[in-house]
Amino acid sequence: MAKAKTSNALPRDLVLRERVGSVAWLTLNRPEARNALSRALVASLRAELAALAAQPGVTTVVLTGAGGKAFCAGADLKERLGMTLDETRAFLHELGALVQAVEDFPAPVVAAIAGAALGGGLELALAADIRLADESASLGLSEVRLGIIPGAGGTQRLSRLCGIAVAKELILTGRRIDAATALRLGLLSRVVPEAELEPAVTEICAELCAGGPLALAQAKHAIDSGFGRPMPEGLAVERRGYEAVLGSADRKEGLRAFAEKRPPRFRGK
Numbered sequence: 001m002a003k004a005k006t007s008n009a010l011p012r013d014l015v016l017r018e019r020v021g022s023v024a025w026l027t028l029n030r031p032e033a034r035n036a037l038s039r040a041l042v043a044s045l046r047a048e049l050a051a052l053a054a055q056p057g058v059t060t061v062v063l064t065g066a067g068g069k070a071f072c073a074g075a076d077l078k079e080r081l082g083m084t085l086d087e088t089r090a091f092l093h094e095l096g097a098l099v100q101a102v103e104d105f106p107a108p109v110v111a112a113i114a115g116a117a118l119g120g121g122l123e124l125a126l127a128a129d130i131r132l133a134d135e136s137a138s139l140g141l142s143e144v145r146l147g148i149i150p151g152a153g154g155t156q157r158l159s160r161l162c163g164i165a166v167a168k169e170l171i172l173t174g175r176r177i178d179a180a181t182a183l184r185l186g187l188l189s190r191v192v193p194e195a196e197l198e199p200a201v202t203e204i205c206a207e208l209c210a211g212g213p214l215a216l217a218q219a220k221h222a223i224d225s226g227f228g229r230p231m232p233e234g235l236a237v238e239r240r241g242y243e244a245v246l247g248s249a250d251r252k253e254g255l256r257a258f259a260e261k262r263p264p265r266f267r268g269k
């Protein structure tokens, strides 16, 4: 996305980072390899996410890819060719941990997808909370066509997100689908024309930033952690999340702001 061009990072950085207010943009930056996940890129992205998680005031993270042709083309298949089995296992572990860090990030994560999101690239996007794409997007878990299976949560997250029938058809065929199909299947929440992805992402980030940071973290956790559990357990997760925000200064600020007919000024406390 164009956003990457304005980053303050060095050209050789594998991940470009930019803060726009409380929104942190992380851009995978190997456009010549369609942002394929090399070991170094996985390590960089993990480090960036860990650093952001420890930073105060980050209310939303945007993940995107440089170059406009791909969000991420999955694992680096050229690097993979030279890996031993143990190295491949270690890579899978690292990639799984990266994807988990996206899912567990204590603020909403938005995947902004232009071009290809394939294999591990789609698995990364599946761990985000919201997926927006432009009309150039092409999505697929094409691993079976390489004689492997999704190895960073794709079989689990796609079936939870879109249902088992859709997940089986997409994973077992390895089919790539366009943005309109992905929208229809619930894999994407919005598709916009090619020039409009960045404004659309900025718009949704502004909506997210209007929420209290503690509330966003707890709401995200309640949905993720409660999903798939029996209803009483899910409701108990929700109640614990509510308890976590009940004594917060942000809750008082929300009530005060409503009474004073002004927007709230949340501090994440």
Ligand code: COA
Pocket: 032, 033, 034, 036, 069, 070, 073, 074, 075, 076, 077, 078, 079, 116, 118, 119, 120, 141, 142, 143, 146
């Ligand atoms: N790993 C390593 N290199 C990759 C890559 C990957 N997953 N995907 C693309 N590249 C490289 C290509 O080999 C090519 O390198 P080269 O210039 O040295 O030949 C470069 O990126 C550009 O790729 P190209 O295919 O020419 O670009 P494109 O825009 O026409 O197509 C893709 C982009 C992503 C659709 C296409 O490259 C592709 O299908 N890649 C494989 C995706 C895949 O199967 N991922 C794994 C799923 S399990």
